[in-house]
Amino acid sequence: MYEDLKKELYKAHMNLEKYRLVAYTSGNVSVKVNNHVIIKPSGIPYDQLKVEDMVVLDMEGNTVEGKLKPSVDSATHLYLYKNLPDVGSIIHTHSPYASAFALLSQPIPVYSTAHADVFGVQVPVSNYAPVGSEAIGKAVIEVVNQAKAVLLSKHGVIVMGKDINETIRKAIFLEEVAQTAYLARTIGNPEPLDEKEAKRLYEFHHSNYGQK
Numbered sequence: 001m002y003e004d005l006k007k008e009l010y011k012a013h014m015n016l017e018k019y020r021l022v023a024y025t026s027g028n029v030s031v032k033v034n035n036h037v038i039i040k041p042s043g044i045p046y047d048q049l050k051v052e053d054m055v056v057l058d059m060e061g062n063t064v065e066g067k068l069k070p071s072v073d074s075a076t077h078l079y080l081y082k083n084l085p086d087v088g089s090i091i092h093t094h095s096p097y098a099s100a101f102a103l104l105s106q107p108i109p110v111y112s113t114a115h116a117d118v119f120g121v122q123v124p125v126s127n128y129a130p131v132g133s134e135a136i137g138k139a140v141i142e143v144v145n146q147a148k149a150v151l152l153s154k155h156g157v158i159v160m161g162k163d164i165n166e167t168i169r170k171a172i173f174l175e176e177v178a179q180t181a182y183l184a185r186t187i188g189n190p191e192p193l194d195e196k197e198a199k200r201l202y203e204f205h206h207s208n209y210g211q212k
């Protein structure tokens with residue numbers, strides 16, 4: 001099933017490694033298609049992962065295709081897809097700079113134009129929730145905003161987008177934005193961008209940036 005999408009999902013996992021957003025087995029990417037979710041198998045190191053290892057689930061979490069156990073975060077991904085119908089792909093990582101903010105339960109304010117371009121508003125933090133059930137998904141829904149990126153208290157990050165490309169891009173830029181916020185705070189006390197300017201930048205970026 002879904003051979004092309006499985007290849008795309010596999011490449012997304014390779015990109016997480018390439019951009020140093022994950023280590024060894026941490027993190028996962030999923031994509032929603034029809035009434036199915038395709039997700040990484042649990043605990044397989046990235047250098048051993050294969051296209052055919054991707055697991056197809058139904059919306060209740062039953063395996064429809066795949067020999068391996070799906071990600072421990074499957075219930076989180078499924079809960080988010082059920083509650084956010086516009087979301088078509090989800091990434092979870094422990095990318096270091098963004099996770100540093102998550103460990104402190106500190107949101108990332110809109111300090112930079114890059115943050116405003118991609119996210120428009122601050123990246124919020126959800127309450128602590130344990131892995132392995134819908135609890136993380138529920139905590140994310142309580143705080144999710146236009147950024148569709150949430151820091152998971154004491155854990156890592158969840159990034160959501162309409163498809164795999166958008167979601168990978170957001171995961172990479174979230175880490176860059178977190179790194180610059182961290183660095184700015186080590187040498188001073190950055191002020192957030194004016195809210196109206198952040199909104200203007202977000203709208204410009206989403207209607208004009210790139211080959212649009």
Ligand SMILES: O=C(CO)[C@@H](O)[C@H](O)COP(=O)(O)O
Nearest residue numbers: 026027028042043071072131
């Ligand atoms: O954060 C967690 C578990 O605490 C997960 O993201 C693991 O880091 C990866 O789990 P699998 O996707 O391999 O099951």
